[in-house]
Amino acid sequence: MDARKKLKRKPKQSRSTATVTAIVDAAAQLLLRTDYQSTSTNRIAELAGVSIGSVYQYFADKNEIYDAVLDSYSSRLVTGLRAVTPDPAMGLQETLEALVFSVYSADPDGPLLLRRIRQAPDAHFQEKLQNAKAQIAEFLRGVLIRRPESLDVSDLNLSLRILIDAVEGIFINAPVGQDPRVLARELARLIARYLLAPGPARPRTAG
Amino acid sequence: MDARKKLKRKPKQSRSTATVTAIVDAAAQLLLRTDYQSTSTNRIAELAGVSIGSVYQYFADKNEIYDAVLDSYSSRLVTGLRAVTPDPAMGLQETLEALVFSVYSADPDGPLLLRRIRQAPDAHFQEKLQNAKAQIAEFLRGVLIRRPESLDVSDLNLSLRILIDAVEGIFINAPVGQDPRVLARELARLIARYLLAPGPARPRTAG
Amino acid sequence: MDARKKLKRKPKQSRSTATVTAIVDAAAQLLLRTDYQSTSTNRIAELAGVSIGSVYQYFADKNEIYDAVLDSYSSRLVTGLRAVTPDPAMGLQETLEALVFSVYSADPDGPLLLRRIRQAPDAHFQEKLQNAKAQIAEFLRGVLIRRPESLDVSDLNLSLRILIDAVEGIFINAPVGQDPRVLARELARLIARYLLAPGPARPRTAG
Amino acid sequence: MDARKKLKRKPKQSRSTATVTAIVDAAAQLLLRTDYQSTSTNRIAELAGVSIGSVYQYFADKNEIYDAVLDSYSSRLVTGLRAVTPDPAMGLQETLEALVFSVYSADPDGPLLLRRIRQAPDAHFQEKLQNAKAQIAEFLRGVLIRRPESLDVSDLNLSLRILIDAVEGIFINAPVGQDPRVLARELARLIARYLLAPGPARPRTAG
DNA sequence: TATGAATGAGGATTCATTCAT
DNA sequence: AATGAATGAATCCTCATTCAT
Numbered sequence: 087m088d089a090r091k092k093l094k095r096k097p098k099q100s101r102s103t104a105t106v107t108a109i110v111d112a113a114a115q116l117l118l119r120t121d122y123q124s125t126s127t128n129r130i131a132e133l134a135g136v137s138i139g140s141v142y143q144y145f146a147d148k149n150e151i152y153d154a155v156l157d158s159y160s161s162r163l164v165t166g167l168r169a170v171t172p173d174p175a176m177g178l179q180e181t182l183e184a185l186v187f188s189v190y191s192a193d194p195d196g197p198l199l200l201r202r203i204r205q206a207p208d209a210h211f212q213e214k215l216q217n218a219k220a221q222i223a224e225f226l227r228g229v230l231i232r233r234p235e236s237l238d239v240s241d242l243n244l245s246l247r248i249l250i251d252a253v254e255g256i257f258i259n260a261p262v263g264q265d266p267r268v269l270a271r272e273l274a275r276l277i278a279r280y281l282l283a284p285g286p287a288r289p290r291t292a293g
Numbered sequence: 294m295d296a297r298k299k300l301k302r303k304p305k306q307s308r309s310t311a312t313v314t315a316i317v318d319a320a321a322q323l324l325l326r327t328d329y330q331s332t333s334t335n336r337i338a339e340l341a342g343v344s345i346g347s348v349y350q351y352f353a354d355k356n357e358i359y360d361a362v363l364d365s366y367s368s369r370l371v372t373g374l375r376a377v378t379p380d381p382a383m384g385l386q387e388t389l390e391a392l393v394f395s396v397y398s399a400d401p402d403g404p405l406l407l408r409r410i411r412q413a414p415d416a417h418f419q420e421k422l423q424n425a426k427a428q429i430a431e432f433l434r435g436v437l438i439r440r441p442e443s444l445d446v447s448d449l450n451l452s453l454r455i456l457i458d459a460v461e462g463i464f465i466n467a468p469v470g471q472d473p474r475v476l477a478r479e480l481a482r483l484i485a486r487y488l489l490a491p492g493p494a495r496p497r498t499a500g
Numbered sequence: 501m502d503a504r505k506k507l508k509r510k511p512k513q514s515r516s517t518a519t520v521t522a523i524v525d526a527a528a529q530l531l532l533r534t535d536y537q538s539t540s541t542n543r544i545a546e547l548a549g550v551s552i553g554s555v556y557q558y559f560a561d562k563n564e565i566y567d568a569v570l571d572s573y574s575s576r577l578v579t580g581l582r583a584v585t586p587d588p589a590m591g592l593q594e595t596l597e598a599l600v601f602s603v604y605s606a607d608p609d610g611p612l613l614l615r616r617i618r619q620a621p622d623a624h625f626q627e628k629l630q631n632a633k634a635q636i637a638e639f640l641r642g643v644l645i646r647r648p649e650s651l652d653v654s655d656l657n658l659s660l661r662i663l664i665d666a667v668e669g670i671f672i673n674a675p676v677g678q679d680p681r682v683l684a685r686e687l688a689r690l691i692a693r694y695l696l697a698p699g700p701a702r703p704r705t706a707g
Numbered sequence: 708m709d710a711r712k713k714l715k716r717k718p719k720q721s722r723s724t725a726t727v728t729a730i731v732d733a734a735a736q737l738l739l740r741t742d743y744q745s746t747s748t749n750r751i752a753e754l755a756g757v758s759i760g761s762v763y764q765y766f767a768d769k770n771e772i773y774d775a776v777l778d779s780y781s782s783r784l785v786t787g788l789r790a791v792t793p794d795p796a797m798g799l800q801e802t803l804e805a806l807v808f809s810v811y812s813a814d815p816d817g818p819l820l821l822r823r824i825r826q827a828p829d830a831h832f833q834e835k836l837q838n839a840k841a842q843i844a845e846f847l848r849g850v851l852i853r854r855p856e857s858l859d860v861s862d863l864n865l866s867l868r869i870l871i872d873a874v875e876g877i878f879i880n881a882p883v884g885q886d887p888r889v890l891a892r893e894l895a896r897l898i899a900r901y902l903l904a905p906g907p908a909r910p911r912t913a914g
Numbered sequence: 915t916a917t918g919a920a921t922g923a924g925g926a927t928t929c930a931t932t933c934a935t
Numbered sequence: 936a937a938t939g940a941a942t943g944a945a946t947c948c949t950c951a952t953t954c955a956t
Contacts, residue, residue: 105916123414126950137917138952148951205412207330219466248463248479255462256455259426272455279486309940333925344942349927519937537828540929551938552931562930619826621744633880662877662893669876670869686869693900723919748947758921763948 106144108134110154117155118195122205127151152206153214159199160218166192167225178235178282183274185229186253190266197257204258219250226250230281238283249277313351315341317361324362325402329412334358359413360421366406367425373399374432385442385489390481392436393460397473404464411465426457433457437488445490456484520558522548524568531569532609536619541565566620567628573613574632580606581639592649592696597688599643600667604680611671618672633664640664644695652697663691727765729755731775738776739816743826748772773827774835780820781839787813788846799856799903804895806850807874811887818878825879840871847871851902859904870898 112134116125127148131138145151166188172181189196204215223246230237239245253273260269319341323332334355338345352358373395379388396403411422430453437444446452460480467476526548530539541562545552559565580602586595603610618629637660644651653659667687674683733755737746748769752759766772787809793802810817825836844867851858860866874894881890 121414121416122412127952128950131918139917139954140915142952143915201411202415204408205329205414207328208409208412209328244475244479247466248483251463251466252459252483253462255460255465256458258462259454259458268451272451276455276459276483276487279491280483282491312940334927335925345927346929346942347940350940355926535828535830536826541931542929545939553933553938554936556931557936615825616829618822619743619828621742622823622826623742658889658893661880662897665877665880666873666897667876669874669879670872672876673868673872682865686865690869690873690897690901693905694897696905726919747945749945759948760921760950761919764919769947 103144105134105136105140106154108136109141109144109151110158113151114155114158114199117202118198122202149206149210152203152211155199156203156214156218159193159196160221162192163189163196164221164225167222172229172232178233179274179278181229181233182277183270185226186273187266187270189257190270194266197260198262200254201258219247219254223247223250235282237281239281245281249280252276309351312341312343312347313361315343316348316351316358317365320358321362321365321402321406324359324409325405329409332409356413356417359410359418362406363410363421363425366400366403367428369399370396370403371428371432374429379436379439385440386481386485388436388440389484390477393480394473394477396464397477401473404467405469407461408465426454426461430454430457442489444488446488452488456487459483517558519548519550519554520568522550523555523558523565524572527565528569528572528613531616532612536616563620563624566617566625569613570617570628570632573607573610574635576606577603577610578635578639581636586643586646592647593688593692595643595647596691597684599640600687601680601684603671604684608680611674612676614668615672633661633668637661637664649696651695653695659695663694666690723765726755726757726761727775729757730762730765730772731779734772735776735779735816735820738773738823739819743823746823770827770831773824773832776820777824777835777839780814780817781842783813784810784817785842785846788843793850793853799854800895800899802850802854803898804891807894808887808891810878811891815887818881819883821875822879840868840875844868844871856903858902860902866902870901873897 109130112130113125116129116133127141128138130151131141134141141151145154167185170184170188176184193199203211223243226246226249227242230242237245256269256273256276316337320332320337323336323340334348335345337358338348341348348358352361374392377388377391377395383391400406410418430450433453433456434449437449444452463476463480463483523544526544527539530543530547541555542552544565545555548555555565559568581599584598584602590598607613617625637657640660640663641656644656651659670683670687670690730751734746734751737750737754748762749759751772752762755762762772766775788806791802791805791809797805814820824832844864847867847870848863851863858866877890877894877897
């Protein structure tokens, strides 16, 4: 966003270095183990087995590290979603259940990671997060559009946002011991019922 | 429930009650204006027009200030909810809509405040937040139990938690300009559909 | 020492108030229980069951409280010493043993109290302490002068100071569980041997 | 024994060894010039010509700095003691005199330094000091065991402790102008007489 | 490119002391 | 005389960031 930031980040393309990966992983680890507040750049460097100087060779500032953590998680998540083979025989709720469950499978620590990342200073971060969620919304839209069921929504964009935010809230607050399957079922139900017209013509039961 | 609950030194003169209020308000103000990270105790004192020493006369540490902010908000919120006169003629969705809308009315900044409070270090805070939500869950349970509609849920506790978390997620992420009425309608729909058995005998239209 | 100090201390004579005693006792208590550093004027006031304002009604500043604590201890100590009836039949070592033991009896916590008082800022305090020790030195001189034994010292003042300092060092470092009687015996021996000419004409054994 | 022992981050470049030394020296200087209470970490950093951040790179907290100061002094002191060539022709008192004097030579400010270090909070410090004294006790035991004179003590450990504490007390309270030679002589006499059997066969004059 | 020593502004908190009531 | 709310300088310590090697 600032001209100087771009300057600093010389090896933009070489982001795939082992060093970079080590740093991002270390940041995620520390976030999970402690707190945003306790996760200092020096500690990240230490856990990554890299000097603090090297961290600043690849990241303009601390926020960029968390950007990368978020990017990393959200791409894993989207990949997970895309990997779900959409069985046409399945009902909407079953499909959604499979999708939600895939998010857990992609990274069981995801919800906690997300909660911790939200502790970061709002300023530049909120936007980043919204982008990530927009991606997921797009994916979900694609899934829904391909479904035979007719949706009972007046504004799909609004509904998608509502749903994504709702799911995020539920994920973030899910108790650690919670059975992912139960959660996936409830979430799928929440989503399916919100989207489908209730009433006689229920798509699920043919008669 | 009351902001004066767990104070280090209970204010015995009215002068000091004003001080406590000023501190809690200032903390909330700063949280809304900036960030958790930017909200230092010294800045809180400054905005409250009080010396930093006074802050620590009434609050054992920084966290306790935010506890009070949360307590203050959550009691305003619960009071708002309780003030909604439950018109028996209303359907469930309309009732829920009124309730959700009252939360906005209680404090339009509430959602943002909540988002910022969540930036606080997890350690002792997560529990506090869960308690506040448990209170709301109890209130909601009371409302539902009194309704004529039969609920289609296997585990009401689970459902309540799911719903509260969902609503929190939606609130926290609501864009600033968003029309509260639209939001309230969608939320009410989300909740009502999740809870009620979909099917021919829809409770809304007595057929 | 400062003109303003004297001014502040209006009720110089009323130092015998119950309030004053309570404050001094509380200070000593806290010193024993914790540290000089942890013993704040506010905590003293609290333990004394008195308002902080009252503390400053009787004491110009924190140091004066400790002065009073030291005065109180040292007068108890000297009183204890004076109370020892000097049995003329006793040898020097036995007499010294009784004296040293009386110091313990006067206040078993004395040594610890002294160690803690020594943590106070040097500036104005060192002098106070030297005065207290000079008093004890004078007392000891009186005892020695009345003894039949001839002392083998070149400079009695120097020797007295050496001894008092030595005893202080031993007291201050005495482990908590230490048997006072053993300590008294060793100290008496240390003092007696230091003062008396060693050699054939030992006063203790007549033949 | 070495000041670099328990450091937070071991200095790997010579630059940083200098930093550590500067910090420890500055701390000792300030302790001597003022007080424990006036010796803040920021002032130490300033006098050391180093940033406060650097102080905390090498020392986990304020206490560790004083640990290092004490270590540094006590190792200088023990080195000084060991350097005293034990002339077999000397009597016990002369030997002790030489030893005591060497302590002064090792660092004439030692006694004052010790007094100031004792102002530190008790908690973790008392132990440290006892360890240092135990070391000196061991050294003294070694010296005594090699002497021809037979000692008149029932419990050598107790006697050693008594003596070390006595000497500490005397050192700590020695007036600044005091002639070290006089002091050394008196101390040697105190120790020698306490340890040796008084009686006809005085070791000093062979007769 | 990598290192890690150094920086110093800023943060949370304490505490002796004052003064209006 | 007593109270206790209020003060604010000062303290210890952290951490993102820089830069000489």
